[in-house]
Amino acid sequence: MYSILELKSNIRVPPQFLGKKLKEAVKNAIEEEFVGAFGKHGLFLAITNVKEVGEGSIIPGDGAVYYETTFEALVYRPILQEVVEGFISEIMEFGAFVRIGPIDGLVHVSQVMDDYVNFSDGTLQGKENKRVLKVKDKVRARIIAISLKNVKGAKLGLTMRQPGLGKLEWIKSEKNKDTEEKAPKKEKKQKTKKKTKKKK
Numbered sequence: 001m002y003s004i005l006e007l008k009s010n011i012r013v014p015p016q017f018l019g020k021k022l023k024e025a026v027k028n029a030i031e032e033e034f035v036g037a038f039g040k041h042g043l044f045l046a047i048t049n050v051k052e053v054g055e056g057s058i059i060p061g062d063g064a065v066y067y068e069t070t071f072e073a074l075v076y077r078p079i080l081q082e083v084v085e086g087f088i089s090e091i092m093e094f095g096a097f098v099r100i101g102p103i104d105g106l107v108h109v110s111q112v113m114d115d116y117v118n119f120s121d122g123t124l125q126g127k128e129n130k131r132v133l134k135v136k137d138k139v140r141a142r143i144i145a146i147s148l149k150n151v152k153g154a155k156l157g158l159t160m161r162q163p164g165l166g167k168l169e170w171i172k173s174e175k176n177k178d179t180e181e182k183a184p185k186k187e188k189k190q191k192t193k194k195k196t197k198k199k200k
Contacts, residue, residue: 001079002101004048005041008070013056015063023050026069034073038148042077043102076102078143078156083165088137093119098139098158105156107141113170114161131170138168 011033017025027050034044054068078084078100086100095108109117112133115126124133133139142165145157160166 001082002074002076003042004072005075006051006070006072007041008068011067011069012064013067018065022053022067026050026053026067027071030069030071030073038154041073042075043148043154044073044075045102046074048072048074078103078105078146078148080143080146082143083140084143084158085138085140085168088133088135088139091119091122091124091133091135096124096133098141100156103154103156105141105143105158107139107158107160111144111157111159111161113166131167133167140165140168140171 009030011026011029013025013029017028019025020028027047030047030050035046037044049072050069051072052070056065056067058065084098084100084105086098086105088096089099089104090097093109095106096112097104097106109119109124112124113126113129113131115129115131118125118127122135125131139160141158141160142162143156144159145155147155164171
């Protein structure tokens with residue numbers, strides 16, 4: 001889930017940024033410290049606004065200046081059981097990697113579909129239903145496991161086996177199939193009602 005957070009922190013502005021305008025220098029220092037890092041709030045993607053910069057303070061022996069700063073940041077934080085959409089970025093024998101915004105999640109081969117899955121020519125294929133999953137396919141999945149350390153070490157476990165999940169084409173096909181199955185039943189009910197009225 002993406003969100004804009006307002007945060008307050010004592011920002012260390014190193015000497016190389018001190019020749020710039022104050023807000024610009026502070027923003028550069030915040031970006032260097034936060035952007036691309038995981039914190040308790042999630043993955044920091046961008047600093048959208050520096051709202052307030054307080055008085056600077058200096059620590060003896062440190063050439064930097066510290067400013068109490070209020071700023072806004074765009075953050076991505078995956079949530080357990082959240083339904084997400086992305087595209088297949090890579091397929092391996094053990095599963096498919098799904099690009100979800102700034103990070104990838106893994107759909108293990110056992111969680112791709114309710115069928116025995118074969119790996120062939122860089123694709124995953126269902127043995128019975130003949131469905132094929134390949135790179136660049138758009139998919140919908142649910143987050144079932146989260147391990148966050150940093151951008152490279154972030155691990156998300158995903159499933160596509162639940163109803164309403166999977167390759168978007170499969171979901172659309174299932175919806176159309178359900179609609180077709182329900183339509184004839186409604187027609188039969190209407191015909192029955194009409195016949196009853198004629199007998200009266």
